Amino acid sequence: MGNAVEMKNISKFFGNFTALESVRLDVKSGTIHALLGENGAGKSTLMNILYGIYNPDVGEIFINGEEVIIKNPTSAISLGIGMVHQHFMLVETLTVLENIILGIEKTKNILGVIEKDGARKDILALSKQYGLEIDLDAVIRDVSVGMQQRVEIIKTLYRGSDIIIFDEPTAVLTPQEISELINIMNNLTKAGKTIIIITHKLDEIKKVAEYCTVIRRGKYIDTVEVSGVTQNDLANLMVGREVNLGIEKQKSNTGDVVLKIEDLVVKDIRGIERVKGLDLEVKKGEIFGIAGIDGNGQKELIEAITNLTKSEKGTIKVIGGKKGDETEITNTTPMTTIKSGVSTIHEDRHRRGLVLDFTVEENAVVEMFREEPYSKKGMLNYNAITDITKKFIKRFDIRPDNCEKRRVRELSGGNQQKLIIAREVNNDPDILIAVQPTRGLDVGAIEFVQKAIVEQRDNGRAVLLISFELDEVINLSDRIGVLYDGKIVQIFDNESSTVDEQEIGLLMAGGGAGE
Numbered sequence: 001m002g003n004a005v006e007m008k009n010i011s012k013f014f015g016n017f018t019a020l021e022s023v024r025l026d027v028k029s030g031t032i033h034a035l036l037g038e039n040g041a042g043k044s045t046l047m048n049i050l051y052g053i054y055n056p057d058v059g060e061i062f063i064n065g066e067e068v069i070i071k072n073p074t075s076a077i078s079l080g081i082g083m084v085h086q087h088f089m090l091v092e093t094l095t096v097l098e099n100i101i102l103g104i105e106k107t108k109n110i111l112g113v114i115e116k117d118g119a120r121k122d123i124l125a126l127s128k129q130y131g132l133e134i135d136l137d138a139v140i141r142d143v144s145v146g147m148q149q150r151v152e153i154i155k156t157l158y159r160g161s162d163i164i165i166f167d168e169p170t171a172v173l174t175p176q177e178i179s180e181l182i183n184i185m186n187n188l189t190k191a192g193k194t195i196i197i198i199t200h201k202l203d204e205i206k207k208v209a210e211y212c213t214v215i216r217r218g219k220y221i222d223t224v225e226v227s228g229v230t231q232n233d234l235a236n237l238m239v240g241r242e243v244n245l246g247i248e249k250q251k252s253n254t255g256d257v258v259l260k261i262e263d264l265v266v267k268d269i270r271g272i273e274r275v276k277g278l279d280l281e282v283k284k285g286e287i288f289g290i291a292g293i294d295g296n297g298q299k300e301l302i303e304a305i306t307n308l309t310k311s312e313k314g315t316i317k318v319i320g321g322k323k324g325d326e327t328e329i330t331n332t333t334p335m336t337t338i339k340s341g342v343s344t345i346h347e348d349r350h351r352r353g354l355v356l357d358f359t360v361e362e363n364a365v366v367e368m369f370r371e372e373p374y375s376k377k378g379m380l381n382y383n384a385i386t387d388i389t390k391k392f393i394k395r396f397d398i399r400p401d402n403c404e405k406r407r408v409r410e411l412s413g414g415n416q417q418k419l420i421i422a423r424e425v426n427n428d429p430d431i432l433i434a435v436q437p438t439r440g441l442d443v444g445a446i447e448f449v450q451k452a453i454v455e456q457r458d459n460g461r462a463v464l465l466i467s468f469e470l471d472e473v474i475n476l477s478d479r480i481g482v483l484y485d486g487k488i489v490q491i492f493d494n495e496s497s498t499v500d501e502q503e504i505g506l507l508m509a510g511g512g513a514g515e
Contacts, residue, residue, distance in 0.1 A: 039414025082156025
């Protein structure tokens with residue numbers, strides 16, 4: 001079996017920063033090859049070079065044994081290389097069919113009318129061949145994240161790709177969608193396609209990949225056969241030290257209720273009720289985890305608490321927070337929420353957590369720049385802003401070092417996430433809301449973030465955790481509430497008894513307790 005891809009001595013520089021230094025990658029034809037590394041290690045940069053988004057400063061690329069020069073994505077596509085990006089490249093207002101043919105449409109007359117019938121037939125054939133069920137007439141904004149990913153995969157196949165790069169493909173998928181994606185990948189390789197998957201999830205590498213290349217801080221470390229190594233072996237190769245894949249925490253010391261939600265009703269942007277009379281109490285000194293399949297009201301619940309959307313009914317109260325004994329924050333403002341002692345790590349870091357064109361230090365104080373020591377009498381104190389940002393970078397290992405003056409969009413997704421967590425923890429909240437806090441992070445960063453969340457709880461904070469990783473909810477939470485169809489259907493005490501993962505999974509899917 002020959003190599004579909006060979007990348008030799010690849011180096012890439014951004015100014016004085018070395019993103020990649022003499023990295024190599026050999027991918028056998030017809031295999032699934034994982035690319036593993038910490039946040040900021042250079043994985044996405046290496047794949048962006050293979051896809052033509054960046055050009056290497058040094059190095060050679062061979063496709064099926066022939067040396068090639070990949071100037072841009074168009075030349076990559078012509079060589080049979082496709083890429084499914086972590087943040088999908090789809091036009092939300094167009095249909096699935098229109099998105100797939102966009103840019104390579106054929107017209108059937110001089111008026112420029114797009115010929116869709118032939119494309120529809122070809123796409124349905126691809127869909128059937130690879131087990132990619134899609135509704136070609138659905139509008140992208142109306143379909144699930146998993147369906148959008150299928151559209152991206154079919155886009156690459158429709159353009160004739162034999163080598164497909166997946167960048168963090170499971171970061172936004174439910175467990176069921178992840179299983180479906182693994183089946184799709186296996187179908188693709190059975191048909192002779194070659195897959196390169198960028199991921200941080202060691203269990204998924206063990207499930208799906210045959211080989212794994214590890215890079216660390218922009219340098220090649222090793223390529224291993226996955227069947228011959230453990231998850232711990234992979235973690236240690238990636239981070240360069242022993243990593244504790246478990247979560248260590250003492251028994252909680254809970255206090256009074258600090259967040260109280262009663263009979264909350266919230267609609268989505270289309271006017272459909274997503275939160276339906278929800279009741280919830282979170283206590284000081286506990287992590288309350290919400291388990292649920294995406295789309296059961298998690299997004300609307302958090303946006304109502306943080307006042308990014310209006311509630312139709314019900315109350316949200318902070319008790320004993322920074323404003324006094326009891327503060328109702330229902331339908332007020334995001335700043336009222338923050339000043340009441342609520343800090344939030346939002347799920348969508350680009351839309352809700354960061355201003356991408358601001359610098360790292362501007363994002364570090366974006367919620368508190370009006371407060372001393374960051375400003376006084378309307379004048380910003382740049383020395384104080386720089387000092388706190390440098391502390392964030394050091395304490396949370398945000399890479400690259402000394403990045404405080406960089407635009408935040410230049411950081412990797414994982415380092416962006418660490419900046420958000422640093423800022424929200426620094427706000428000294430009474431209540432920390434953490435939504436998908438470890439999404440897109442490597443195991444070393446996950447270990448750090450989970451310790452930081454437990455530390456907040458041990459310091460007497462209330463933590464409301466929402467994660468689609470059921471293992472994370474079970475391992476971190478002191479109490480677990482199962483959210484289904486806009487309501488908490490059952491609460492489990494995770495400290496006094498052993499939680500049954502199967503029972504929680506059944507409740508998440510709408511089943512009854514004890515079935």
